[in-house]
Every structure is written in C-alpha cells, then in structure tokens.
Amino acid sequence: MQTLVVLFGHPRNPDAFRRHYRSVHLPLVRNIPGVRELRASEELGSSAGTPPYFALFEADFDDGPAMQDALTTAEGQAANADIPNFATGGLTVFTYRR
Numbered sequence: 001m002q003t004l005v006v007l008f009g010h011p012r013n014p015d016a017f018r019r020h021y022r023s024v025h026l027p028l029v030r031n032i033p034g035v036r037e038l039r040a041s042e043e044l045g046s047s048a049g050t051p052p053y054f055a056l057f058e059a060d061f062d063d064g065p066a067m068q069d070a071l072t073t074a075e076g077q078a079a080n081a082d083i084p085n086f087a088t089g090g091l092t093v094f095t096y097r098r
C-alpha cells in the first residue's frame with residue numbers, strides 16, 4: 001500500500017478554503033482511478049496550541065506505480081491543477097509505504 005499525504009498550510013481565508021475544498025476539490029480527487037481509500041480532516045489539533053497545518057489529506061493506492069499511474073490520469077491532473085484555487089497557505093506533500 002502506498003499513501004499520498006498532503007498537509008495544507010493555514011490559508012488566507014479559511015472559510016473560502018473549506019467551501020472550495022469540500023465542494024470542488026474533494027469531488028475531483030474522488031474521481032481519480034485507483035484510489036483505494038481517502039481520509040481528510042480540517043480539524044487538526046496540537047498540544048502546543050495552533051497546529052502547524054490547517055488540513056490533512058491522505059489517499060491510499062495499491063503501490064507506488066499504481067499511485068504514479070493514477071496521478072498522471074486526466075482526473076489526477078485536474079485535481080492537481082485545482083490546488084492553487086484554494087491552497088493559499090501552501091502545502092507539503094509526501095508519500096509512505098505501509
């Protein structure tokens with residue numbers, strides 16, 4: 001299993017982020033072929049006060065090649081192209097195997 005993780009920084013307008021993320025971006029991501037499971041949260045916490053990130057997203061794929069194939073599809077490219085439309089706080093992306 002290969003997991004894609006996206007950590008979204010704090011946006012300039014949290015309400016606009018939430019609206020776009022929920023109504024536009026997540027539906028785009030759900031259309032990506034090969035995604036086995038999605039997890040997303042905008043309710044991050046930290047024992048040190050405000051967490052360093054605003055939102056977290058994870059998508060599971062069968063393996064690394066399946067993830068790469070999925071992200072290069074038209075659906076994967078559409079989801080990636082949408083990120084600048086709402087992620088005004090930047091983002092950190094990484095993957096891990098489990």
